[in-house]
Amino acid sequence: MDNVSDRESPPRAASPRAPEQLHFTGNGAEYFGIWIVNLLLTIVTVGIYSAWAKVRRLQYFYRHTEVVGSSFDFHGSPGRILVGRVIALAMLIAYNYSVRLRSPLTIVILVAIAVVMPWLLRNSFRFRLYNTSWRGTRFHFRGAVAGAYRVFLLNGFLTLITLYVMAPFTHQRLKAYQHDNSWFGRTQCSFHARAGQFYKIYLLLLATIVVFAIVIGLTGIGGALAALSQAQKQGGHPNPIAVFRAVAVLYGALILMGISIGPVFHALITNLIWNNTRVGEHRIECNMSPLVLIWITASNFVLVVLTLGLFIPWAMVRLAKFQLESVRLLPAGDLQEFVAAEPETIGAVGEEAATAFDFDISL
């Protein structure tokens, strides 16, 4: 990751201002009130309020995120989010129906979903960015529909037929499509990470999984087999302590793998993506520690389970604070210079459909 070292060998001539750290000022107790009222009203209204709840949630997080002394804001309208949710739910039901009941309709429905999905995802990017602002200036997404089809259908298809060998490349193309087409006011963003850098992280991940598999294979299963064969030779029962130790190693390795792979991958890939994204001439630096992220996700999970979900608001705030505060803006010049673009209107259909199908692509 070349750009990280860029920071050390100071390009201070081009960057006359000090780095600006992002701050998250929300706290769990405060958010709990918003979260529980959202939950209650959502239940009472059989889910209809969930659109309003989403706006409140996003506004809470956006407005508590600050950089250079000013916070972000979210402007999405609940009515549009609700319409989007209804369409998303219809698609979800059609999808489940077609997967479970194999009829000639199945293929028609799946093809229709595949054809419509890239367009919806592009719309979801547009909706999310258009409704995000900082200091009264909005973001925009200007990616063409053709680009969405190239990334999601063409690259997605290539990924599948190459048995995921192309996955890092597709990931890089997706982030390039997203970030190269993002604007802040009249200032365009740009993405500079190469596919090779994505491959490095994916290969590291693969190597880690292989190492885990070997450890599990040798110490866990191997230990159990050794204990069993020894027992067979002596004609008695297997040594319970040896079997227990083997099983403990096996489960220990599995749990360690389960809690570490996801966060490590997320931290590395997020760092890569944001370190290679620029807003005009301004650079971004992201320094998320994989170890701290493992600790936060694992402890959040345990506490959410132990409190039957009541810890969720604290968990969300904790995670957001850690992730956002690992980001710094490296201004290349005056931050008062951004100029807003002409207003436009964008529907929420895409965003809702995308989240319903669990394509959470944004950071």
Next chain:
Amino acid sequence: MLQANYFDGRSTRIRVVDLSMAGDDLIIAGEDIDFRVPFADVVVDERLGRAPRRLRLKDGTFCEVRDLDALDILLSSAAHRDGWVDRMQRHLQFVLFSIVACVALVVAAYKWGLPWAAAKGARTLPPAIGRTLSVQALKLLDGKILMPSGIAEERRQALSAQFHALQLPEGGTPGSELLFRNSPQLGANAFTLPDGTIVVLDDLLTSIGDDPQILAVFAHELGHAHGRHGLQLLLQSSAVGAFWTLYVGDISSLLAAAPAAIVQARYSQDLERQADDYGAALLMHNGMSPALLADALKKLAESQSGTSKGGYLSSHPSTDERMRRLRLLGASFREK
């Protein structure tokens, strides 16, 4: 006097202004800015924690205020009232009430709302869906949990003949098939698929032995078929699965547990009583005593005591109470 940042919505430039009220007007004053707007035209963002609040003007410009307490004083002088959701999420009593209300609503929905909606749904759904689900469930279970029956062909045919000879009471639901299977895991058991097909396991036939009593069990299962209890339970478990999916967030688990739910069906006491009532009516319609079902239940209870294996009665709660009801019906039947 209240300090704020004024943004014109056209650039990111910050302009520091002072806000004050004069009559019904809001005065915004700072370097090269000095104007007033009717406060009625100002939209005030709700309070979200300690986040800065914005006063939005009609022309798309806004003032961002960080001193929330000072803003409250200004707003009260302008007779502004925060929205009710806004107030709700900041008051400890409302928050505590919300916790209790959420738990109570979820429990109530699970206990009463869900069975009611599922029963309605099961009666509305076209029979083809029950048919498809049953065929799929059988395909999945056959060869894994369900094995071919080991009962002699002639005996099976005899039982089938008696089963099909049963006269349905008025308004009964026809069309149930009878299938014979064996299952070491499920033991002495019988269950009804969503389309009304009854699957009876070898252990149940051998434990009861007596044909009229076996027919009484079939009559009870026909009650489940008549009430569409299989489909109702399936809908219920799907809804619970969907709820967990939303709460925990994993789409793949949705409906995945459906085939298992059919065999592990734990009917509520209410559904069992409905099936008993239908079974008793059916038995009497055919000149048989409802007490036969009580006898069958007794045999099953005896054969299962001492084994940890799940059986017919493990999914049928409070057997004693059911037997008492059935014997009462049997006594009144004999008097006629």
